[in-house]
Amino acid sequence: MKILVAVKRVIDYNAKVRVKTDNxxxxxxxxxxxxxxxxxxxxxxxxxxxxxxxASETIAVSVGPKSCQEQIRTALxxxxxxxxxxxxxxxxxxxxxxxxxxxxxxxxxxDLIIMGKQAIDSxxxxxxxxLAALSGIPQATFASEMKIEDGKAVVTREVDxxxxxxxxxLPAVVTTDLRLNEPRYxxxxxxxxxxxxxxxxxxxxxLGVEMKQHTKLLKVAPPAxxxxxxxxxxxxxxxxxxxxxxxxx
Amino acid sequence: xxxxxxxxxxxxxxxxxxxxxxxxxxxxxxDEVNSDLAGVxxxxxxxxxxxxxxxxxxxxxxxxxxxxxxxxxxTAGFADAYQQFVExxxxxxxxxxxxxxxxxxxxxxxxxxxxxxxxNMAFGLCPLLSQGSVEALIAHGSETLxxxxxxxxxxxxxxxxxxxxxxxxxxxxxAVAAKAVxxxxxxxxxxxxxxxxxxxHQMASNIVHLVLARLPDxxxxxxxxxxxxxxxxxxxxxxxxxxxNDVCCISLEHKLGIHGSPTCVMSxxxxxxxxxxxxxxxxxxxxxxxxxxxxARQSVGLQGLSISERxxxxxxxxxxxxxxGSNPDGSKAAIINHPDVxxxxxxxxxxxxxMRALALSAAADIDRAHHGDAESKKRVEFYTPIVKGWMTELxxxxxxxxxxxxxxxxxxxxxxxxxxxxxARILPxxxxxxxxxxxxxxxxxxxxxxxxxxxxxxxxxxxxVELLNSAKNTELNALGSKLGKALSKSxxxxxxxxxxxxxxxxxxxxxxxxNLMMMGYLTGGWLIAKSALLADQLSSEENNYxxxxxxxxxxxxxxxxxxxxxxxxxxxxxxxxxxxSTFAIDIDLL
Ligand SMILES: Cc1cc2nc3c(=O)[nH]c(=O)nc-3n(C[C@H](O)[C@H](O)[C@H](O)COP(=O)(O)OP(=O)(O)OC[C@H]3O[C@@H](n4cnc5c(N)ncnc54)[C@H](O)[C@@H]3O)c2cc1C
Numbered sequence: 001m002k003i004l005v006a007v008k009r010v011i012d013y014n015a016k017v018r019v020k021t022d023n024x025x026x027x028x029x030x031x032x033x034x035x036x037x038x039x040x041x042x043x044x045x046x047x048x049x050x051x052x053x054x055a056s057e058t059i060a061v062s063v064g065p066k067s068c069q070e071q072i073r074t075a076l077x078x079x080x081x082x083x084x085x086x087x088x089x090x091x092x093x094x095x096x097x098x099x100x101x102x103x104x105x106x107x108x109x110x111d112l113i114i115m116g117k118q119a120i121d122s123x124x125x126x127x128x129x130x131l132a133a134l135s136g137i138p139q140a141t142f143a144s145e146m147k148i149e150d151g152k153a154v155v156t157r158e159v160d161x162x163x164x165x166x167x168x169x170l171p172a173v174v175t176t177d178l179r180l181n182e183p184r185y186x187x188x189x190x191x192x193x194x195x196x197x198x199x200x201x202x203x204x205x206x207l208g209v210e211m212k213q214h215t216k217l218l219k220v221a222p223p224a225x226x227x228x229x230x231x232x233x234x235x236x237x238x239x240x241x242x243x244x245x246x247x248x249x
Numbered sequence: 250x251x252x253x254x255x256x257x258x259x260x261x262x263x264x265x266x267x268x269x270x271x272x273x274x275x276x277x278x279x280d281e282v283n284s285d286l287a288g289v290x291x292x293x294x295x296x297x298x299x300x301x302x303x304x305x306x307x308x309x310x311x312x313x314x315x316x317x318x319x320x321x322x323x324t325a326g327f328a329d330a331y332q333q334f335v336e337x338x339x340x341x342x343x344x345x346x347x348x349x350x351x352x353x354x355x356x357x358x359x360x361x362x363x364x365x366x367x368x369n370m371a372f373g374l375c376p377l378l379s380q381g382s383v384e385a386l387i388a389h390g391s392e393t394l395x396x397x398x399x400x401x402x403x404x405x406x407x408x409x410x411x412x413x414x415x416x417x418x419x420x421x422x423x424a425v426a427a428k429a430v431x432x433x434x435x436x437x438x439x440x441x442x443x444x445x446x447x448x449x450h451q452m453a454s455n456i457v458h459l460v461l462a463r464l465p466d467x468x469x470x471x472x473x474x475x476x477x478x479x480x481x482x483x484x485x486x487x488x489x490x491x492x493x494n495d496v497c498c499i500s501l502e503h504k505l506g507i508h509g510s511p512t513c514v515m516s517x518x519x520x521x522x523x524x525x526x527x528x529x530x531x532x533x534x535x536x537x538x539x540x541x542x543x544x545a546r547q548s549v550g551l552q553g554l555s556i557s558e559r560x561x562x563x564x565x566x567x568x569x570x571x572x573x574g575s576n577p578d579g580s581k582a583a584i585i586n587h588p589d590v591x592x593x594x595x596x597x598x599x600x601x602x603x604m605r606a607l608a609l610s611a612a613a614d615i616d617r618a619h620h621g622d623a624e625s626k627k628r629v630e631f632y633t634p635i636v637k638g639w640m641t642e643l644x645x646x647x648x649x650x651x652x653x654x655x656x657x658x659x660x661x662x663x664x665x666x667x668x669x670x671x672x673a674r675i676l677p678x679x680x681x682x683x684x685x686x687x688x689x690x691x692x693x694x695x696x697x698x699x700x701x702x703x704x705x706x707x708x709x710x711x712x713x714v715e716l717l718n719s720a721k722n723t724e725l726n727a728l729g730s731k732l733g734k735a736l737s738k739s740x741x742x743x744x745x746x747x748x749x750x751x752x753x754x755x756x757x758x759x760x761x762x763x764n765l766m767m768m769g770y771l772t773g774g775w776l777i778a779k780s781a782l783l784a785d786q787l788s789s790e791e792n793n794y795x796x797x798x799x800x801x802x803x804x805x806x807x808x809x810x811x812x813x814x815x816x817x818x819x820x821x822x823x824x825x826x827x828x829x830s831t832f833a834i835d836i837d838l839l
Contacts, residue, residue, distance in 0.1 A: 014254070030795030032257070073289060185300075186293040188338035192351055195286055228581065 001148070001170075002057045003046045004110035006101055007039040007075050009068040010121040019222045026121075026220055035071045037183075038116025040078075041176040044183040045114055045146065047079035054148050055112075057081050061104055063088055063097045069199060076194035077186040083199040088211060091122075096204075096211050098130035103207040105135050110171060112153060117142050117175040128175035138168040144179040251563040251665050253303040253368050255295030256605075258798060260360045261288055263606055266783045267776065268356060268613045277354060277620050287357050294339060294361045301330050302368035309371045309509020310668045314450065319497035321449035321511045327372060331405075331452040339365075340376055340405025344383060348399040355544070355619070359551060359612035363605070366555030370672055371509030373552070375408055375447045381545050382409025382459050385476070389529035389537045394478055397488055398457055407455040407490075411545075412442040412479075412515060413538070420685050422535060423471040427462035427517065429525060438462050438479055438496075438525040439518025444679075448513030449481070449498035455490040456481040460517065460525060461534050468532065476534035477525035479517065495523040506671035542681075543633045547611055549680040550636035553644035553673070554604040560651035560669040561597035567655055567666075568594060584654070592812075593650045599809035600647050602802075603773030604640050606780055611636050624705070631694050631702040632772075638686030638762075639769025641676035648673040687761035690768065695743070696751045703743055710736050710775045717778060722785050724803055731810040732778050735817040739771050742821035749827070759828040767820035774814045781806035 011017060011026070012034040018027040035043070049055040060075035062068040063086045072083035086100050105113060118125035132139035140146075140155035144163065147154045152167045158177045204211050232238045242249045264270045265284045274282040309324045316322075334340065343358035344350020365373040383402050386395055401407040418424035427440030438460055442448075449456065458479040467473030485491035498513040517523040529537055568585035576582045584590045611632040617625035648670040652659030659666040677683040695703050714736060717729025746764065750757040784802035787794065 030258075030793075030798065070289075074293075077289060077293065185297050185333070185337055186289075187336065188290065188293075188342060188351055190338075191286070191289055191293055192281075194289075195281065 001049070001055045001112065002059070002108065002110040003049060003055045004059050004061060004101075004105065004108060004113045005039070005042045005046045005075065005080065006097075006113070006115045006127070007043065007060050007062045007068075007071050008036040008116070008119045008121075009033050009062060009064055009071045010036045010119050013037055013120060017222075019220050023219050023221055025217060033067070033070070035074055036116050036119040036121070038118060038120070038176050038178070039071075040116075040183045041178070041180050042114040042116055043075045043078050043080060044181045045176065047184075048181065049112075049148065050079065050081075059084060059108060059110070061086065061101065063092060063100055065090055072199055073194055074186065076197045076199070077191040078184065079190055080197075082197055085199065085201045086207065087201055087203050092211060093213060093215055094122075094124050094127045095130055095214065096209070098127050098134055099209045100204060100207055101127070101131050102134040103209055104202075105131070105171075112148075112170060113173045115173065115175050117177055128173050132173040135171075135173070137171050137173060139173040139175070140166050140168050141175040142177040143174050144177050146174060146180065251559065251566070253299050253559055254562060255291070255299055255364050255367075256558060257288075257292055257295060258794065259602060259605060260291055260363070260609075262784075262794060262798070262802070263609050263780070264356065264360060266787065267606055267780050268609055270356070273356065273613055273616065274354065277616055279352070279354060282353060282357075287360075290342075290353070290357060291360055291364075295364050297333065297337060297339070298364040298368035301333055302365060302372055305330055305372065306369040306509070307665055307668065309369065310672075311508075313508040314501060314511040316449075316498055316501045316511075316513075319449075319499065320451070321498050321501065321513065323450040323452055323511060324509050327450075327509065328452045330372065331375070334376070335405035340379065341403055343380070344399075344403035345387065348395070348403050350403045354613075354616045356609055356613040356616055359547075359609055362548065363551055363555050363558070363608070366552045367559045369509070370552055370556055371507040373555075374507070374510045375450070375452070376405065377548050378411055378447055379405065379407075379409040380548070381411055381541060382457055384541050384544055385459055385528060385537060386478070388540055389476070389533075390478070391528075394526060394528065397484060398478065398480075401455065402457060406453060407457055408447060408450075408453045409457045409459065410445055410448050412445055412448070412458050412460040414442060414444045415440070416443055420682060422461065422474065422538070425461045425463060425474050427460065429462040429464050429475060429477060430522065431464070432522070432524075436462075436464075436477060436525045436527060437518065437522025438477055439522050442515040442517070444502065445498075445513045445515045446510055446679075448511065448515045450511060454482075458496065458515070459528070461538070462525070464531060471535050473532055474534040475531050476528040476537050478528055479523050479525040483524055495520045504675075506668070506674050543615060543629050546633050546637040546680055546686070547608065547615070549676060550611075550633075550638075550640040551608045553640035553642075553676050554601060554608055556669050556673045556676070557597065557604065557644045557647035558601050560648040560666070560673075561594070561601055563666060563669070564597060564651040564654040565594060567658075571656075571658075590654055593654050595805070595808045596812055597647050597650055599777065599805045599812065600643055600773075602780070602805055603777040603809055603813075604643065606776035607632070607773050608636060608640065610776055627698075627702045627705070631690075631706060634686040634690040634694060634765065635769050635772055637681065638677070638683045638690070638765045639773070641673075642683055642766065643769070643773075644673045644676055683762060683765070687765040688758065691746065691750065691757055691761045691764050695764075696747065696757070700743065700747045706772070707736065707740060707743075710771070713775055713779050713782065716782055720782065720785065722803075724807060725782060725785055728778050728781060728803075728807055728810055731814050732774055735771055735774060735810075735814040738818040738821040739767055742767065742824040745825055755832065756827050759831045760824045763820040763823045763828075767817050767824065770813050770816045770820070774809055774817070777806045777809050 012032040015032045020027045046058045058080045060080040061084045115128040142158045143155045144158045145156035154167045157164045270284045314323045341350045346352045429436045460477045460479045482490035483492045496517045499516045500514045502512040571584045572581040574582045614625040614629045618629045652666045655666045658664045714733040717725045781803040784799040788799040
């Protein structure tokens, strides 16, 4: 069984997010970047399936400028077998990414595509769904548990009211939720091996995808700064402030 | 509780720019190693350090190991962390490929070790000592010993110790009295060793003790000491740990710091003699210890940086959370806005960056020396007492500043600032006290070669001064003049020492620590100024660091020059006085 995992390069979740002074975007110059945590969970799941003998080959794909090769290398160091970078400008929108991935799926014919349910930078939660639709294959989103049984993926999904378990035919797209697994740390021998693993670079042209931008980023603003607290002298004063200043009661 | 963030950007800057890692790896014929790989290695090691080891630091401080029935039970949680450390292959980093190591350069190992010790110094001591035993066996062990022990030590499956110190043999190892008696193809070892770090624990399936002991017919003093491998469990036919050897931990010391690290009193041969295997030849044990000294001492010097970095990060965080006094606009001020607090933070930051530059430069010279470069070998010899002595002494000041930044809260144990200060206190003591380092620097490393290695270093510093002076950036010119001034003051003192101290042992001893500290501030100041020069050059081209980082490098070097470089002159002045009154007062009047 062949597994394809999509990984996105995003700002490290520990890093402090700064907004550019002209409010046009988040300022990413020299900030620490990392694999999107949900994608890391997808990588972990694929590597476990390989280790348990269920999968025979695992491929990590990333869409973006050359710098995203770092995240592919990290995925390889975590145990993925080979990598594909699709060279594009920064932050292509979800639909373009899904179209590019659909072409890779058509070429590679994986039995399972595992992706993060969303990326922590744009929080869109849509690429996996779009890919499934474009490829005409089933999907199971927000997976917190997954088993491969009799050519089907049995996936427990985290839904609003609790958990829902579905069985879907393969090939299929599964998107990960936080509780699916706990990603491992890369081991030194795997880091060393990763640099010898193949990493192919493709362009949207080669894949026959025209990159279009349907959305436009208008403005990015930082959240309001938290105000310092004050000591109140009486319950009455507290109630008065909650009513007139905080406007919560 | 204080968290730890690996200083990835500064480590990478020092490795890639100051050291020139890519060129170094080519020179060492390490085709597959380059700065990209090093970046990934540091980043991934940093994750384990920050997420797994750092949270256990305070746990070890509060719940030190316990001994019962001759068995040491390490701090809860350490064994799992160690398991993860080993499974992820971190113990193998610099080990030779033939024994399962990854054969990465020492300089990269050093950058990674910095993070283990920042995260958890008490824990980090265990793999540090294993590295020491690996080095001893590689350099001096027989093929059999190497085959039997190295793969397990390098994988981290077994750990190593150094059993040198005895109640009457500390700084003076010539006084070692533990006994070794020939018994067929091996020896029977008996005696007591004290202060043995990680002498026992349950984290690994065997412990390999390297023990200094004396044969009955050995000459007295330094020339009569031999080095032995004494495994905790004797190896069976398959080379696996079998019967318990006649060695055990009889008690644990109660200490000022590094509570998470068991410091053991070890008893050998209570039941007839512990089985030991000779390393190399009889009576050459102390020589062998000397060949390993550079690495071991530099590792402890590195701990000085590690603990100071951790302390700095804690101070930096607290100073932004604590509000006292007001800003010029009347708003409440975070204490980081007060000039004196900012001074303390800059003292820590600039001290750390200078130490990192020195530690990694010295580590890279070890790589070059191992590869046969004679100049580097001399430089390593010269650097080692400076790395060990100056860096661990500076760490006393920097960990103390962390407490000062915290005010009263720093003095309260719950804050955790006190732990770094207490932990740091061992550093100028073990692996040769500051006094011993200072004698090494002034004696063997300076007077003995008539200042040859020193002159070479001065020439290199002078070259940087000239580059700084001729730079377009006026900040660099100013830096050049400060460094040049420090250099010439130190040169006067060094010259005076060469002329007067060689024939005067007492004079040499009086001012030896001043000489050590003078050379430390000078070398640190040089390397951080050189870093500033490189940062300035980089800022005019496309680079991965960004101008805030590069500008900060220049400003940090400037702070170092104003805050620390004048100390070069002070120490030089003390040296020139000869501290004549050191022995002016009789003991009964002291
Ligand atoms: C926590 C801890 C862990 C340790 N771990 C180990 C270990 O794993 N293995 C091991 O073998 N040992 C270990 N040691 C021992 C350590 O290396 C010694 O304590 C150290 O070398 C100093 O020796 P000493 O304690 O006998 O001090 P002393 O030698 O008695 O020194 C006392 C003072 O006299 C000074 N002094 C001594 N001789 C001279 C001289 N010739 N010239 C000038 N000044 C001098 C010293 O600088 C010092 O200030 C450890 C010690 C501690 C506290």
